[in-house]
Amino acid sequence: MKPTSKHRVRSVVMILASIIMLLPFYYIVVSTLKTTQEVSQHPLALPTHLYLDNYVRVFQENNILQSFLNTVYVTAGGVFFTVVIGALAAFPLVYSNTKGNKFMSLFLLGGFMVPVQASLIPLYLLMAKLRMIDTLTGLIILALPGAIFCSFMIQGYMRSIPIALFESAYLEGANLWQIFWKIIFPLLQPILVTTATFQTMGIWNDFMTPNIFINSPGKRTLVLTVYSALSEYSVDWPSFMTLSVIVIIPMVIFFLFAQKYLVKGLTMGSVK
Structure with missing residues (x-):
């Protein structure tokens, strides 16, 4: 099919939009490979x-490996439990x-609409009573509302x-537990990967x-x-940008591998 002028204009607009979106990432990556003087004199040059x-x-100055392992532990635990709990909750609903289930849906929707910032104080008091402050397991527990x-x-x-x-x-005699795990759950793979992708990016980047x-x-x-x-009074920009790249790269790689499942899960659920 021969491209029309409308298609060409749309392609040009999309290319320009992509360049604008990639420019900050390019600036950060390139800046990590320069001296501080070179960054200030030629910020966008190679x-x-x-x-x-x-x-x-x-x-040398930061325990990057330990921080990486901590992040992987929290992200993996949070994603696993939120996705499994979310699937178990969706099944009866x-x-x-x-x-009762209609009321539960409205109840969960109401909880989903409450911003996390509004519940930080009671959450902190609850986690303190559970002795989960300053623990990685506590961060996994705090990620569980993502199951909604x-x-x-x-x-x-x-x-x-x-x-x-x-x-x-x-009718064949299977109970609800068997129906869920052996029949329904395997069919949910596309949407499970989609939700896991969203949860991974959210928990990994949570500050x-x-x-x-x-x-x-x-x-x-x-x-x-x-x-x-x-x-308080200054920013170590080379360290800041270098650390930012170290945080971003795993998510970029993860998203490139998961994007086909992400699109599949979002589109298949809209067609019955």
Whole structure:
């Protein structure tokens, strides 16, 4: 099919928009490969030579490996529990149309609409009573409200699964637990990957929760390590940008691998 002028204009607009979106990322990456003087004199130019001292200094001054492992632990635990709990909650809300379940849907929707900032004080008091302040497990527990978001996304996809599968398995003698894990859950793979992708990016990049509930340097996440480059009166820009790249790169790689499942999960749930 021969491209029309409308298609050409649309392509040019999309290319320009992509360049604008990528420019900040380009600036950050290029700045980490320059000296401070070179960054100030030629901010957008390519480096004259490969300068890796910023990365060497960052790894020497910060426990990057420990922060990375802390972030992986919190992210993996938070994503696993939010996705599984969200799927378990969506199952009865979709296949059992009772007044109790309708009320529960409204209750969860109300909880989802409450901003986290409004509940920080009671959350802190609760976590203090549970002795979960300054623990990585506490960060996983604090990520569990994300299961509400997962539940609503999974419900939309689950409604596209023919109820005949549920009914035939029930008539064959399977109980609800077997129906969920052996029939429904495997069919949810696209939307599970989609929700897991959103949760991974949210938990990995979360700053507010670790900043409030983590005190020990050895339990910092990567985002908190980036924040350590900031002081009250000055900013160590080379360290700040280098640490930012270290935080961003794993998410970029993860998103490139997960994007096809992300699109599939979002589109398949809209078609019944």
